[in-house]
Amino acid sequence: MSEILALLNLKFTSQMGNIRIRRLTEHFGSATEALKAKLSDLRGIEGLDARVLQHFGSSEAANRAALEIERARKVGVRLLGLTDPDYPRALRALSDPPAVLWVKGELPVLEVVPRAVGLVGTRKCSAWALQFTRTLSRDLTQAGVRVVSGLARGIDTAAHQACIDAGGVTVGVLGSGVDNVYPSENRRLVPHMVLVSEHPLGTRPMSHNFPERNRIIAALSAGSVVIEGEVTSGSMITAHAALECGRTVFAVPGRAGDPLAAGPHKLLREGAVLTESAEDILLELGWKSAPRLNVELPEEQARIYTALDAPRTLDDVVVLTGLNAGTAQVNLMMLALSGMVMELSGGRYARV
Missing domain, CATH: 3.40.50.450 (Rossmann fold)
Structure with a gap:
C-alpha cells in the first residue's frame, strides 16, 4: 500500500480527524505502518477509543481512498500527504495540519516561514x-x-x-x-x-x-x-x-x-x-533589503545568512543549517553586531 493511499484511508475513516491521524503517523512513523498495527497497539494512542477503533481499517474507507486517487489522476490534481517530503513545512506549525492536501497547479516551495x-x-x-x-x-x-x-x-x-x-x-x-x-x-x-x-x-x-x-x-x-x-x-x-x-x-x-x-x-x-x-x-517581515551577495563571511555565519531568506527563529536556523543551538545563537549574535542581521519581534531574525 502506498503512503498516500494509507493517509486517504485514515482520512476517510469515520471519527478519524487530522489530530488523530497526526498522532498515528508520529507514533508508527507512517500511515502505512499505522494501518498494519495490532488493535492492542492502537489502544495506547491518545484519543483512539473503542468508538474510533471500530471503524479502523474498514473496506469502505479503503475503497473510497483508491477511488479518490484515480479521480485526482484524471483531473490533474496532486495529492500531498502529511508524511510526504514535499508537504508544505509551513503547515506543520498547525496543531491539526491537514492529513492530505489536494493541489491544482504548481505549488511553490513553501518554507517554514514562507515568503x-x-x-x-x-x-x-x-x-x-x-x-x-x-x-x-x-x-x-x-x-x-x-x-x-x-x-x-x-x-x-x-x-x-x-x-x-x-x-x-x-x-x-x-x-x-x-x-x-x-x-x-x-x-x-x-x-x-x-x-x-x-x-x-x-x-x-x-x-x-x-x-x-x-x-x-x-x-x-x-x-x-x-x-x-x-x-x-x-x-x-x-x-x-x-x-x-x-x-x-x-x-x-x-x-x-x-x-x-x-x-x-x-x-x-x-x-x-x-x-x-x-x-x-x-x-x-525583514524583506525590505536585498541580500548582500558580495560580503565574505565565516562558513557558519554564511550558512546562517543563507538560511535567512525569510524571517527565522533560532529553531528554524538550527533545522536549516544543521548547526547546534549554541553555535547558531553565537553566530546570529555576531551577524547582528556586524549589522548584517536584525532581531524582529517573536524571537525571529532577518537580513538587514
Missing part, C-alpha cells in the same frame, strides 16, 4: 478597500512576495486578481474541492493560480469549511493582513489562527465608527502591525 502574505477581508467590502487591496497586492507581488487568500468575493478576489495582473504567484485556499471553485465567476482565475484544499474532489462549499480553511491561509503566510471586516468576520479567524501558529498579524485602519473597520481596529488595539502600504509589511 508569502495572506490578504483577507470581508466579502461585502467598500470600494476604498477594494482599491487598497489591489494596490497592496500589486506592490507585494512586485517585491517578490506570494499572495495567499481564500478566493471569496470582495477582498480575496481583488487580492488574487492584482497578483495575477502583476505576474506573480497567488495561492487560493478553498473551503470546497479544488474542482468545485466558489464563487463560479472566479473560475476564470484558476488557470493563473494555485489552488489548495484539504477537502476531497467534489466537496461543495459548505459554511463550516470556511473557518477551517482560514487556518491554512494563516499558516501558508508569514503574516496575514486584515483589510476590512467586522469583529465576528472570518478574517478575524484568520488573524487568530496566524497568532496561534506564530505568524505576524497586520491590520489596515479604517474610519472611526465604521462596522467594517471594527475588526482591524480591535486587532490594532491588541498589537497588530498598523498597515498603510506594502512597505509596512516588508519592513516588519
Whole structure:
C-alpha cells in the first residue's frame, strides 16, 4: 500500500480527524505502518477509543481512498500527504495540519516561514478597500512576495486578481474541492493560480469549511493582513489562527465608527502591525533589503545568512543549517553586531 493511499484511508475513516491521524503517523512513523498495527497497539494512542477503533481499517474507507486517487489522476490534481517530503513545512506549525492536501497547479516551495502574505477581508467590502487591496497586492507581488487568500468575493478576489495582473504567484485556499471553485465567476482565475484544499474532489462549499480553511491561509503566510471586516468576520479567524501558529498579524485602519473597520481596529488595539502600504509589511517581515551577495563571511555565519531568506527563529536556523543551538545563537549574535542581521519581534531574525 502506498503512503498516500494509507493517509486517504485514515482520512476517510469515520471519527478519524487530522489530530488523530497526526498522532498515528508520529507514533508508527507512517500511515502505512499505522494501518498494519495490532488493535492492542492502537489502544495506547491518545484519543483512539473503542468508538474510533471500530471503524479502523474498514473496506469502505479503503475503497473510497483508491477511488479518490484515480479521480485526482484524471483531473490533474496532486495529492500531498502529511508524511510526504514535499508537504508544505509551513503547515506543520498547525496543531491539526491537514492529513492530505489536494493541489491544482504548481505549488511553490513553501518554507517554514514562507515568503508569502495572506490578504483577507470581508466579502461585502467598500470600494476604498477594494482599491487598497489591489494596490497592496500589486506592490507585494512586485517585491517578490506570494499572495495567499481564500478566493471569496470582495477582498480575496481583488487580492488574487492584482497578483495575477502583476505576474506573480497567488495561492487560493478553498473551503470546497479544488474542482468545485466558489464563487463560479472566479473560475476564470484558476488557470493563473494555485489552488489548495484539504477537502476531497467534489466537496461543495459548505459554511463550516470556511473557518477551517482560514487556518491554512494563516499558516501558508508569514503574516496575514486584515483589510476590512467586522469583529465576528472570518478574517478575524484568520488573524487568530496566524497568532496561534506564530505568524505576524497586520491590520489596515479604517474610519472611526465604521462596522467594517471594527475588526482591524480591535486587532490594532491588541498589537497588530498598523498597515498603510506594502512597505509596512516588508519592513516588519525583514524583506525590505536585498541580500548582500558580495560580503565574505565565516562558513557558519554564511550558512546562517543563507538560511535567512525569510524571517527565522533560532529553531528554524538550527533545522536549516544543521548547526547546534549554541553555535547558531553565537553566530546570529555576531551577524547582528556586524549589522548584517536584525532581531524582529517573536524571537525571529532577518537580513538587514
